Amino acid sequence: MNMKKIPPLTIDHERLLRGIYVSRRDVTPAGDILTTFDIRMTEPNRMEALTPQALHAMEHLAATFLRNHPQWSPRIVYWGPMGCCTGNYLIVQGEVEPDEIVDLIKETMEFVAGFEGDIPGASPRDCGNYSFMDLEAARRAARVYCDEVIEGIGEENLNYPA
Numbered sequence: 001m002n003m004k005k006i007p008p009l010t011i012d013h014e015r016l017l018r019g020i021y022v023s024r025r026d027v028t029p030a031g032d033i034l035t036t037f038d039i040r041m042t043e044p045n046r047m048e049a050l051t052p053q054a055l056h057a058m059e060h061l062a063a064t065f066l067r068n069h070p071q072w073s074p075r076i077v078y079w080g081p082m083g084c085c086t087g088n089y090l091i092v093q094g095e096v097e098p099d100e101i102v103d104l105i106k107e108t109m110e111f112v113a114g115f116e117g118d119i120p121g122a123s124p125r126d127c128g129n130y131s132f133m134d135l136e137a138a139r140r141a142a143r144v145y146c147d148e149v150i151e152g153i154g155e156e157n158l159n160y161p162a
């Protein structure tokens, strides 16, 4: 079977920095536009990736935060980890640009970085692998992303390398 490379596998990962990128836009048969964001937390193959356990804890926290957000919750479709463990995907309803969600991502990561207590949904009833989580690593990664990427974010962190 001759399969096409799909976006975002066509971007140059060797020059990709940490940031907030539009991975793709899709139009549903009903006409809704969906924007998939690449919330890239480590430089591919040049920095240590996150662990699946850290991303899993982050997934529970970020998804819960976003679905409860006073402005954005109705437009949040999905948050989840990338298989390569260098970031997350966020799918939002509408044609949204990265600079429009910088504050939202900052709020989300600050929430993760400062989270204490029981992770929402971390129970055998609510999750398929509930003990497979590393809250400390999720908190550290969110802190680093806020301090090193979101603060002082530039065009090179909002647009894929040409």
Ligand SMILES: [Zn+2]
Pocket (backbone or CB within 6 Å): 056, 060, 126, 127, 128, 129, 130
């Ligand atoms: Zn889970």
